[in-house]
Amino acid sequence: MDDYMSLLLLSKGLLFEIALVIFIFGVLLRLFEIFSLGRKKDLSEPKANPTIIGIKTIFTRSIPSYEMMTKRGFLIVNGIIFHVGLFIVVFLLAPHITVIDRLIDLSWSPLSSQIINFATVVTIFSMIVILVHRFTHPVMKALTTSGDYVAWIVTFLPIISGYMAYNHLLLPYNLILALHILSVDLLLIVLPFSKLSHSFTFFMARYYSGTISGRKGVQL
Amino acid sequence: MQKLNATLMDELNRRGISRRSFLQYCVVLASTMGLSPVMANQLPEKLLNTKRQSVIWLSFQECTGCAEAITRADKLTLENLIFNFISLDYQHTLMAASGSAAEEAKHNAIEKNKGKYILIVDGSIPIKDGGVYSTVAGETNLDILKRDAKDAMAIVSLGSCAAFGGLPQAQPNPTGAVSVDEIIKDKPIINIPGCPPIPNIITGVLAHVLTFGIPTLDQYKRPVAFYGSSVHDNCYRRPFYDKGMFATNFDDEAARSGWCLYKLGCKGPMTHNACAVEKWNGGVSFPIQSGHGCIGCSEKDFWDSGGFYESMASPVVSAETISMAAVAGVGVGVAATALNKIKKAKSLKNSEPVTIKDLKQEEA
Amino acid sequence: MSNATLEKGINSFVKMIDAPIASFFSSCVSCGMCADACLFYQETGDVKYTPIAKLEPLRRAWEQEYTLFGRLKKLLGLSKKITNEELKQHTELVYNSCTMCARCSMVCPVGNDIAYMIRKMREGMAAGGFAPAGLIGASNRAVEIGSPMGLTLHALSAQIKHAEKATGITINLDKSDVEYMVLLSSMELINFPEYLEAIAKIFKQAGKTWTISSTAFEATNSGIQIGSSDIARILVKRIVDSAEKLKVKTVISPECGHAFTAIRYEGPNLIGRKYNFEVKHILEVLDSFNEAGLLPTEGLEKEKLTFHDPCSLARKGGVIDEPRRLLKKVSDNFTEMTDHGARNWCCGGGGGASAIEEGEPLRLKAFKTKQKQIEETEATTLVTACANCRIVLEEGVEHYNMDMPIVGLTELLAEHLVDKPKQKLKKEAKQ
Amino acid sequence: MKTITNDKQFKATIDELSSLQNRKLATLFLQNVMGLTDKKKYQQLLTLASNKNATEQEYANLQTAIQTMVVETNARCGTDTDWAAQAEHFVAKSALSCVKDANRSNQNSAYDSAMYARMACNFASIADGKSDEQAETQAQYQILIQFLGDK
Known part of the structure; x- marks a missing residue:
C-alpha cells in the first residue's frame, strides 16, 4: 500500500480514534480533577447575584480595558487576532465542519475558503509574532516554561500543515493531509494535559472570578 | 494494407488528411503533453517521421475497461490515428487471431523487435500461490510478464490495476495482486493510472514516447504533464x-445548482488526474460534471481509502469509541475525585488550628 | 506550643486549594498581563513581582497533589519540592510586595483571580512560619490586646472622653438594643480621632441610636492580612458575639478597607453561619442617611477634590457610587483620577503591607503612578475613606514633595453638617 | 476682662480673631504642650513666631519641615503604638496649624492648634497616666484670656 495513503488512513483512522479517546478522557479527567476540589458555599450576604455576574464575566472579560490596551495593546490585539483567526480556521472551514458533523452530527455553514485561507495566514503570522514576543518581553520571558512552547508547537503544526494542504504546497496532498491530521491527533492528545487546557477551563476561571467579585456587586 | 516501415506521413497521405489539420492536432497534442515551446515546434516533424512502432499489449487481472476506453471512439479522430498507426502485434481482445496462432504472433513480434517494442500492460498480477489465479494458455501472468518484459524498450502500465494494483489488490487482496513495477525493476515504466485512464492521455503518452522518448514522471511514475495537478x-x-458552497445531498437544491461535492465525498483534492481538463467521450463531460464526486480512481489504493461518499478528511471513528472514551474518562475522573477528596481530607485532618503562638518556625 | 513548620505550610496549601484555584492554574497561559496591572512591577520593572509568579509554590502544590501528571511526576521523583528557602524568599513577594489589591485579578484575560489565590497562599505562609514579623506582631496584639496596634479599652475610653468633650455629645459604650454598633479601627483612634467626633455629630444629626462595644471596638482583622483564618475567626467572633449580645441591627465598618471585607464578606464564612445583623461600611450608612434626607449639609468645599478609592472598598467591596454621591453634596469641583472606582490604582499599603517595616522603600517606589494620577487631576485636596490608605498616601505625598492635605470623607461631611456652619457663615460674612 | 468657661465660648472667641492673631495664638497653645516633646525641634518655629517681620515664605518653608515631622510620627497600621510618640505626633500637628498660610481663608488655626494640643495631652495621659486633658483645656482658656488682654 502507498505509504502516504496508509499514513493518511492511519492518521484519520486508528490514530485519530486513539487521540480522540485520550482527548475526551483527558478533558473529563481534568474537569473531574478540578470540580472534585469543591468550593465552600459562600455564606456572606451577596450585594448582587454572583451567578449572573459570573456568567456575564465569561463574556465581558474578552473586552480588554483601556489601561491594558495602552500597556499591552500589542499583545492583546495580537491575541485577539490569533484567537479569532484560530476560531475561524478551526470551526468555519468546510472540511472541518464535515469532520465535526461526522463526529457529533452537528453542522453549520462554512465560510469561503479564500477567507479561511487569509485567516490562516493571519493566524500563522500572529503565532510567530507571539513567539517572538515571548522571547523578548521580559515578563513573558520570565514566566515562559517548556509547557508554553509545547502548547505553541502543537497548535502551530496543524495550522501550518493545514495551510500547506489547502494550497498544495511542497508535499504530495496525501502526505500533507496525513501530516495535518497527525498533528491534529497530537493536538488532541496534548490539549487536556497542557497549557492548552485553558481552552476549556477559562470558562470556569472567568465564571469563578465573576462570582467572587459579583458577590460584592462589582463587575470587573 | 499498411506497409511495414511506413512513416506517419505516409499514413496521413494514405488517408488523405491535410497537413493543416495535422498541424492543428499537433498544437493540441503539444499542449496536452505539456511540451516546451521548442519541443512543441519540433513535434509535427518528429511525429511525421516516426516509424510504425511495435506494441505488445498484455492483459492480466483486469476488466477490459482500459481497452474499452481507448477503443470506444465511435468516429475516426486524430487521437485514434496515433493508436491506429502503431503496430499492435498482440492484444487478446482486439486481435483477430486466437489460440496458439495468437501466441505465435506475439513470439514473432518479440523476436523481430527485441529491445525496441513497447509493452503495454493492463491488469494486476496475482502472485499468491505461485500466481495460479490468472493464467493465459496455461502460463501464469507473472511468468508472462517476466518473460515478455525482458526485451521491451519500455513498459506502459495502463490503468490503476497495472499501475497500482487497483481493484484486485483491494483488501483483502485474495490473489496477492501487485502492480507491474513491483515485479519489473529494470525497465522504464510509465504508469497511466485511472479506472479507466483517459484515452487522450494514452495517445499523448504514446506520442511522447514515439517522438521525445519517456516523458517526465512523478514519484508514482505518472507523466507529470497529465498527473501534475489535482x-x-x-x-x-x-x-x-472556495466560497464554502456545498451540496449535502445528491438531490438537494445545492446539488442541482451545481455546488461543490466535497461533502458528498468528492476526492478531487487528493486525486491527480486530468479529468477536469481532458474530460471524457470527446470532451463531453467528466464524473463531477455529471453530478458525482470524484472517487479518486487514479490514486493508489483508492478502493481502500475510505468510503466514496465520505469526505476525505473525515475520520473513521465509531460512536462506540467515543462513548467508551467518555465512560473511561468518567471512570478515571471519579477515581481522581476520590483521590483528591482523600488528599484534601487528609490535609484537613493534618492541619492544626493556627494560633498566634504558632506563627514562627523554631529558631535553628 | 507548637512551632510553625514547612510541612504545616505545605499542608495548608493543599488544604486551601479549591476548584476555583485549580481552574485558575489550569487556565494561565503565561501572558504576564498581571504584571502590568501590579504597582510593584510597574515601578520596579522587576519580573519577580509578576503576580502569577508569586504563586509558584502554591501552583506546584496543586500540580503535585491534585493532577494526574503531577502525581506521576511525584511518584517518579521528578517534581520540584517546595522548600523552606523558597518560601522564605516568597515572604517578600506574597506580603511586602502585594497588597491583594486585585488589580491583577481584574485584567487577567482568562479570568484568574490572583488576589484570591494570594489570600489562600498566605494561609500556608502563615502556617509555615513565613509571615513577616510586622504582621506576626500585629496579630499577636490583635488577639491578646484586642487591637493590632495595642489600643486598649483604657485608651479608647480616653479618646471617647475627648470626643465627648469636643462635641458635647454623649457616646455610649455597650448600650444594647440600639440600631447601630460602630466599629473603629485603631488607625483612626490613634491618628485620626476626629473620625469619632464626626460619627458622633452625624448620628446625632440623623437621630440614630448607636453604641460602641467595649469588647469588640476594633474593626481591623490581622488574621485576614497575615492569612490565618483561625486567627481571623477569633477576631470576627468577638464582633459577632458583641453585636448579637447588644442586639444591634447593623454593624458599621469604619473607614478601613480590609476591615470592611473581613467582616462583611469573609466573616460569615469564618464563623460558618450567617449573621443576625447587617454589616455596612460607614459610607453606605451615610449614603442611606443622605437618601433619607438625614444628612443635611451646607456649603461647598473651596478646594478642588479628588477621591482615592480604597481597593478593599471599591474593587473588593462594591462601595463605589456611595462616596461619589456623598462628595458631590459638599463639592462642585470634584475630579476623578484616571483609574478610579473598581479600576482604581492602589496606594501600595493595603493587605497588611504597610505593617511591614522593611517593605517601606518598595512601597514608596510603588507610589509613583498614584502620585502621577493624583497630580494629573490638579486637585488640591485628596479625599479617601480608609485610614490606612490615608497614612500611606500621606507618606507618599510627603515623599514626593506634594503639598496636599488628605482628608477622610466622613470627617469632611461632618464639617459641613448644617448645625455647625452658623459660626462659619458668621466668619465668612466678616471677611 | 472676658471670661471663658466652655469650648463654645472658646471657639466663638477665636473665630473673631484675624488670621495673623490666630497664628500667634496657635503658637501659644503649642508652647503650652512643648513639654511632651523635644523642644529643640520647634526652636525655629518659636523664633519665627517672635519675629514680627517674618514673611509668609519663611512660614511656608517651615511648613514643609513640620509636615515631614507629622508624617514621620504617623502610627502605621498594625504597628505597636508608642503613646508618648503619638503625643509628639499631635504636637507636630498642632505646630503645623501654626505655620499654615495665614492668607488662606477658611482657617481656624488657633482652634485647630488647641485641639491638637489637647489630643497630644490625651495621648500623653494614655502613656503616663499623669497628663490631664481637662487641665490643658483650662490652661488654654487662660491663654486665650491672657492673649485678649495683651492685645
Whole structure:
C-alpha cells in the first residue's frame, strides 16, 4: 500500500480514534480533577447575584480595558487576532465542519475558503509574532516554561500543515493531509494535559472570578 | 494494407488528411503533453517521421475497461490515428487471431523487435500461490510478464490495476495482486493510472514516447504533464468550494445548482488526474460534471481509502469509541475525585488550628 | 506550643486549594498581563513581582497533589519540592510586595483571580512560619490586646472622653438594643480621632441610636492580612458575639478597607453561619442617611477634590457610587483620577503591607503612578475613606514633595453638617 | 476682662480673631504642650513666631519641615503604638496649624492648634497616666484670656 495513503488512513483512522479517546478522557479527567476540589458555599450576604455576574464575566472579560490596551495593546490585539483567526480556521472551514458533523452530527455553514485561507495566514503570522514576543518581553520571558512552547508547537503544526494542504504546497496532498491530521491527533492528545487546557477551563476561571467579585456587586 | 516501415506521413497521405489539420492536432497534442515551446515546434516533424512502432499489449487481472476506453471512439479522430498507426502485434481482445496462432504472433513480434517494442500492460498480477489465479494458455501472468518484459524498450502500465494494483489488490487482496513495477525493476515504466485512464492521455503518452522518448514522471511514475495537478485544482466547481458552497445531498437544491461535492465525498483534492481538463467521450463531460464526486480512481489504493461518499478528511471513528472514551474518562475522573477528596481530607485532618503562638518556625 | 513548620505550610496549601484555584492554574497561559496591572512591577520593572509568579509554590502544590501528571511526576521523583528557602524568599513577594489589591485579578484575560489565590497562599505562609514579623506582631496584639496596634479599652475610653468633650455629645459604650454598633479601627483612634467626633455629630444629626462595644471596638482583622483564618475567626467572633449580645441591627465598618471585607464578606464564612445583623461600611450608612434626607449639609468645599478609592472598598467591596454621591453634596469641583472606582490604582499599603517595616522603600517606589494620577487631576485636596490608605498616601505625598492635605470623607461631611456652619457663615460674612 | 468657661465660648472667641492673631495664638497653645516633646525641634518655629517681620515664605518653608515631622510620627497600621510618640505626633500637628498660610481663608488655626494640643495631652495621659486633658483645656482658656488682654 502507498505509504502516504496508509499514513493518511492511519492518521484519520486508528490514530485519530486513539487521540480522540485520550482527548475526551483527558478533558473529563481534568474537569473531574478540578470540580472534585469543591468550593465552600459562600455564606456572606451577596450585594448582587454572583451567578449572573459570573456568567456575564465569561463574556465581558474578552473586552480588554483601556489601561491594558495602552500597556499591552500589542499583545492583546495580537491575541485577539490569533484567537479569532484560530476560531475561524478551526470551526468555519468546510472540511472541518464535515469532520465535526461526522463526529457529533452537528453542522453549520462554512465560510469561503479564500477567507479561511487569509485567516490562516493571519493566524500563522500572529503565532510567530507571539513567539517572538515571548522571547523578548521580559515578563513573558520570565514566566515562559517548556509547557508554553509545547502548547505553541502543537497548535502551530496543524495550522501550518493545514495551510500547506489547502494550497498544495511542497508535499504530495496525501502526505500533507496525513501530516495535518497527525498533528491534529497530537493536538488532541496534548490539549487536556497542557497549557492548552485553558481552552476549556477559562470558562470556569472567568465564571469563578465573576462570582467572587459579583458577590460584592462589582463587575470587573 | 499498411506497409511495414511506413512513416506517419505516409499514413496521413494514405488517408488523405491535410497537413493543416495535422498541424492543428499537433498544437493540441503539444499542449496536452505539456511540451516546451521548442519541443512543441519540433513535434509535427518528429511525429511525421516516426516509424510504425511495435506494441505488445498484455492483459492480466483486469476488466477490459482500459481497452474499452481507448477503443470506444465511435468516429475516426486524430487521437485514434496515433493508436491506429502503431503496430499492435498482440492484444487478446482486439486481435483477430486466437489460440496458439495468437501466441505465435506475439513470439514473432518479440523476436523481430527485441529491445525496441513497447509493452503495454493492463491488469494486476496475482502472485499468491505461485500466481495460479490468472493464467493465459496455461502460463501464469507473472511468468508472462517476466518473460515478455525482458526485451521491451519500455513498459506502459495502463490503468490503476497495472499501475497500482487497483481493484484486485483491494483488501483483502485474495490473489496477492501487485502492480507491474513491483515485479519489473529494470525497465522504464510509465504508469497511466485511472479506472479507466483517459484515452487522450494514452495517445499523448504514446506520442511522447514515439517522438521525445519517456516523458517526465512523478514519484508514482505518472507523466507529470497529465498527473501534475489535482482534479480539484482544475474543477469548474472549485469556486463553490472556495466560497464554502456545498451540496449535502445528491438531490438537494445545492446539488442541482451545481455546488461543490466535497461533502458528498468528492476526492478531487487528493486525486491527480486530468479529468477536469481532458474530460471524457470527446470532451463531453467528466464524473463531477455529471453530478458525482470524484472517487479518486487514479490514486493508489483508492478502493481502500475510505468510503466514496465520505469526505476525505473525515475520520473513521465509531460512536462506540467515543462513548467508551467518555465512560473511561468518567471512570478515571471519579477515581481522581476520590483521590483528591482523600488528599484534601487528609490535609484537613493534618492541619492544626493556627494560633498566634504558632506563627514562627523554631529558631535553628 | 507548637512551632510553625514547612510541612504545616505545605499542608495548608493543599488544604486551601479549591476548584476555583485549580481552574485558575489550569487556565494561565503565561501572558504576564498581571504584571502590568501590579504597582510593584510597574515601578520596579522587576519580573519577580509578576503576580502569577508569586504563586509558584502554591501552583506546584496543586500540580503535585491534585493532577494526574503531577502525581506521576511525584511518584517518579521528578517534581520540584517546595522548600523552606523558597518560601522564605516568597515572604517578600506574597506580603511586602502585594497588597491583594486585585488589580491583577481584574485584567487577567482568562479570568484568574490572583488576589484570591494570594489570600489562600498566605494561609500556608502563615502556617509555615513565613509571615513577616510586622504582621506576626500585629496579630499577636490583635488577639491578646484586642487591637493590632495595642489600643486598649483604657485608651479608647480616653479618646471617647475627648470626643465627648469636643462635641458635647454623649457616646455610649455597650448600650444594647440600639440600631447601630460602630466599629473603629485603631488607625483612626490613634491618628485620626476626629473620625469619632464626626460619627458622633452625624448620628446625632440623623437621630440614630448607636453604641460602641467595649469588647469588640476594633474593626481591623490581622488574621485576614497575615492569612490565618483561625486567627481571623477569633477576631470576627468577638464582633459577632458583641453585636448579637447588644442586639444591634447593623454593624458599621469604619473607614478601613480590609476591615470592611473581613467582616462583611469573609466573616460569615469564618464563623460558618450567617449573621443576625447587617454589616455596612460607614459610607453606605451615610449614603442611606443622605437618601433619607438625614444628612443635611451646607456649603461647598473651596478646594478642588479628588477621591482615592480604597481597593478593599471599591474593587473588593462594591462601595463605589456611595462616596461619589456623598462628595458631590459638599463639592462642585470634584475630579476623578484616571483609574478610579473598581479600576482604581492602589496606594501600595493595603493587605497588611504597610505593617511591614522593611517593605517601606518598595512601597514608596510603588507610589509613583498614584502620585502621577493624583497630580494629573490638579486637585488640591485628596479625599479617601480608609485610614490606612490615608497614612500611606500621606507618606507618599510627603515623599514626593506634594503639598496636599488628605482628608477622610466622613470627617469632611461632618464639617459641613448644617448645625455647625452658623459660626462659619458668621466668619465668612466678616471677611 | 472676658471670661471663658466652655469650648463654645472658646471657639466663638477665636473665630473673631484675624488670621495673623490666630497664628500667634496657635503658637501659644503649642508652647503650652512643648513639654511632651523635644523642644529643640520647634526652636525655629518659636523664633519665627517672635519675629514680627517674618514673611509668609519663611512660614511656608517651615511648613514643609513640620509636615515631614507629622508624617514621620504617623502610627502605621498594625504597628505597636508608642503613646508618648503619638503625643509628639499631635504636637507636630498642632505646630503645623501654626505655620499654615495665614492668607488662606477658611482657617481656624488657633482652634485647630488647641485641639491638637489637647489630643497630644490625651495621648500623653494614655502613656503616663499623669497628663490631664481637662487641665490643658483650662490652661488654654487662660491663654486665650491672657492673649485678649495683651492685645
